[in-house]
Amino acid sequence: MNIKDAGLRVGLPPKTIRYYEDIGIVTPDRADNGYRDFSDAHLHKLAFLARARSLGFSIDDCRDLLALWEDQDRASGDVRAIAKEHLAAIETKIAGLQDMRATLADLVQSCAGDARPDCPIIDKLQRG
Amino acid sequence: MNIKDAGLRVGLPPKTIRYYEDIGIVTPDRADNGYRDFSDAHLHKLAFLARARSLGFSIDDCRDLLALWEDQDRASGDVRAIAKEHLAAIETKIAGLQDMRATLADLVQSCAGDARPDCPIIDKLQRG
DNA sequence: CTTTGACCTTCCCGTTACTGGAAGGTTTAT
């Protein structure tokens, strides 16, 4: 299967798939004309990647997950460790964003937002 | 004032301040020896930047905010518009991360995380 | 007076995970 159809099948743009090949994550076969040729196994792997990425796993995480996926005898604890670490990172990020949101929401609410020049938002940014 | 002390004063690493000069946000004076020389006005501007960045405003947002800050007659509505848009972006990001967190938390909880090979996390990534 | 160490300068590369675009070859449909 050519790259465009492969992309449609797994929900990734061709550019992204080429990139994944560049960095050594997938290695499709090549047809005689030089075109990439994706087998079912390749598509399966790409779909796995797409799902892991959509859950926010980094490419490096994905490498590890793929290795574990392909290892029939790995311990589920190894997989869980990666997921837990990622979960913790996400929670840290959420907390940071929630702090920002609270401060910003305060500022936005305190500002009249009309044609007059006095603006508590600027005041706050100015004076800390 | 030299760059390191300026950085200590406003809470930014020298590298970051040089970067801000590179992209045209601040333009400190230069001493005879070529060293950057930061005035109170420069420090004030850098502090403003640091605070806006810490609230997650992009550099481009900061450019706009700085222009408004320096315009005594700007309408507070213009400032508020930027802040509101940023607030909306943050809320979108939080929602996306919360989705991820929910899915991941489910996965992590469903996985025994022991030495056995069967792992619901991998299963889910595999089958969608 | 020299030396050491802490500054400072510019410049270039690396980061994340792609995306856009150019130049050119191949295949398919008209």
Place this chain on the structure above:
DNA sequence: ATAAACCTTCCAGTAACGGGAAGGTCAAAG
């Protein structure tokens, strides 16, 4: 025969810096 729609590789750019090299400057200590 030609045009559209693929495909290929390669190069460059994104956001916002950080690391590190090569070299100039300055203040204090010996």
